Amino acid sequence: MPTQKGLILPSKQGAFRVDTIPIPKPGSGEILIKVAATALNPVDWKIQAYGAIITHYPAILGSDIAGTVEALGPGVTGFASGDRVITQGMLNVNEHASFQQYTLGYADVTTQIPDDVSFEEAATIPLALATAALGLFNKHTPEKSAGLVPPWTEDGRGLYEDEPLMVFGGSSSVGQYVIQLAVLAGFSPIIATASPQNADYLLELGATHVIDRHLSADETLEEVSAITTAPIETIYDAVAIPETQNLAYDLLAPGGCLVLVLGDAIDKKKKRSDKRVVQVSGNTNTPDANRRLGRSLYSELTVLLEDGDIQGNLVEVLPDGLEGIIGGLARLRQGVSNVKLVAHPQETE
Ligand SMILES: NC(=O)c1ccc[n+]([C@@H]2O[C@H](COP(=O)([O-])OP(=O)(O)OC[C@H]3O[C@@H](n4cnc5c(N)ncnc54)[C@H](OP(=O)(O)O)[C@@H]3O)[C@@H](O)[C@H]2O)c1
Structure with missing residues (x-):
């Protein structure tokens, strides 16, 4: 053998x-x-x-x-x-x-x-892109995804024009793919949190604003409201420690969805029925609805890489x-x- x-x-x-x-x-x-x-x-x-x-x-x-x-x-x-x-x-x-x-x-x-x-x-x-993609764009798993229309399909490209999206942990591996997919999906502004030394890199990747991740919750809320007054209905927390989850939940507009990469640690007292919270499962291999989205993503991935849409x-x-x-x-x-x-x-x- x-x-x-x-x-x-x-x-x-x-x-x-x-x-x-x-x-x-x-x-x-x-x-x-x-x-x-x-x-x-x-x-x-x-x-x-x-x-x-x-x-x-x-x-x-x-x-x-x-x-x-x-x-x-x-x-x-x-x-x-x-x-x-x-x-x-x-x-x-x-x-x-x-x-x-x-x-x-x-x-x-x-x-x-x-x-x-x-x-x-x-x-x-593979893993980080899958985690970003499945968390945002899998309508077949509403309990694990925001269920938006994927931007690698014709229907989804640019569909969310002028809608804000926020990502906590923009410079993480997962966060960077969230930013790139959000650009393709048309979101704007795309607000990321990260350390200041990574801000320029994320702006080049497509974030429109980068907020210092070391700011207090109140300071972050203030910065976000100076960037947009539109309701933020899509937030991706690629850090998902209790601090970021609770702040993300506060920022999330009613009717919106917060995607978490780890288990829900949001203060139960602030939970409301009109804010959806999901935990992504970033595996395109499982023989279920994840695989279905995975097939769709992989069928377009070579072209996305060739075109520089995903790096x-x-x-x-x-x-x-x-x-x-x-x-x-x-x-x-x-x-x-x-x-x-x-x-x-x-x-x-
Ligand atoms: N559910 C799933 O299926 C799934 C799949 C993949 C990953 N995950 C989880 O997702 C998380 C991210 O994974 P990853 O591979 O993307 O991590 P990673 O690249 O190793 O993350 C490192 C980055 O995290 C950022 N960061 C750390 N604390 C932060 C904070 N409080 N606010 C904002 N940014 C912060 C740092 O940003 P700065 O250097 O700019 O400060 C750094 O660039 C991990 O917990 C991982 O286990 C879950």
Whole structure:
């Protein structure tokens, strides 16, 4: 059986180690991908630290896959050996996770990377873009999404012209995709919170206003009301700590929807029936309504990247292949600013 290196989490809250494991075989509708680059996400350190999400061990983590097509499973068309592709990894399905040298992708939610987009940039996209897209644009999951019309479809492009949108955590990986999708959807103004040193970057990405995230709640409310008096019916909280959630809820107009990336921590006393709060599930692989939106997104993603409508996050490449992910996750836990940490699994000793 052909083997590869993988980063293994042997047990709940155990210590990561690089080990030799079998290369998975693509089944029907699957593609075997040689992973050139994978990005690290907060969920990966949270799983190790808190023992959440993963139901069986040993586990392989990692949700962002950029690499080349190695082999096609039965029934897969539209891809050829050597194609540069991206897809999202799947937690709890080791053969589909990205912290290994070879992994599987589902062909219907995998797409080609344009020539001028690097593997590293592409690796920053799948999980965070999915989280932004599913939280805002999945009408099939009203309990997990604002349910707006996706801007990568003709109906949705520019549909929300002159409606305000606010994003907490604009410089986070997820927040940057929220901003870019909001631009395509026509929202204006697009108000982001971030540290001042990231303001110019977010303005270039399409935010119209950046508010210093260190301001008090009252100061933030004041800044927002100086920017717009229109009701803000769409707010995306990509930080989702109690402070941002409660402030976002205060800013949300009646009839509006607040999208959270983490569990609802809003003060129960202020809850009202005319403000919707949803928690996104950022996985385009689950065989449900998420997959349906994922297919739609992936069918347009190559063109969105070619046209520059969507660009990846800034990247820092970690040394030492899969081994480097261990230190990278420790850094991510401390917090990063406007950068995605990316590893090269093929550089594993
Ligand atoms: N529900 C899901 O399916 C799902 C999927 C993906 C991610 N998530 C969660 O979403 C969150 C974001 O993930 P990510 O990968 O986008 O994170 P990330 O890129 O690592 O986030 C780092 C950024 O967070 C910003 N930030 C931190 N505290 C902030 C605050 N109080 N206000 C505004 N910005 C703040 C920092 O901004 P500055 O440097 O500008 O200060 C920094 O740029 C994580 O908690 C993650 O676990 C959930």
